[in-house]
Amino acid sequence: MSEIKKFMYVNRKAPYGTIYALESLEVVLIGAAFDQDVSLAFLDDGVYQLTKDQDTSGIGMKNFSPTYAALGDYDVTKIYVEKESLEERGLSLDDLQHLTYEDEDDDWAEKDSIRLVSREELARIMDEQDVLLSF
């Protein structure tokens, strides 16, 4: 049995205009099969990836934002959002999708996946990771 590593996927870019956001999400879903300790971080323009009511009809791209709600099914339950990045863009938690997961160890209680953290806390969490993948 191989050792469990802490993987963090760092998302810094706006959801559309580049392929980074979608690629990151797909890698997370594929990587979720490998039983590692996975977390996601959203900062800078990456916070826009989680905004609700996205409408891509004007740009001819698939709106993949509903897929973030499936992360809980894939046991991806730690989604860190940087507070300063939200505030700098005039956003708050209310502008983001409400992402949840069911806690197997707590009688399948529904819990929030998004954890709002300060820049300082996020730096500390990043420091604890074995692997950081930046998108």
Add this chain to the structure above:
Amino acid sequence: MALEVNGKVIETDEEGYLANINDWTPEVADAMAKADGVELTDNHWEVINFLREYYDEYQIAPAVRVLTKAIGKKLGKEKGNSKYLYELFPYGPAKQACKYAGLPKPTGCV
């Protein structure tokens, strides 16, 4: 590749998945299954309909592990296990059922 259903030619990729998800009808699923030598029963349809609903909500086809867990939750433990699902879809529940449901190959299917 292509599939002919009720005189209409429907395009698929080299593995038999629909090229255009909007081409799907229940008859398409039946035709695909027939080509594989499978007769679709109500039990097959439960899974196919579940996959279509999942795709509609999340825009992805779930990985087999996720499908198994979700089926168990929705249809009961006796159906939410690999044995049951592999008996219905011997080529792999996610892959084969997604194909019949007109969805792309599941994300996370390695």
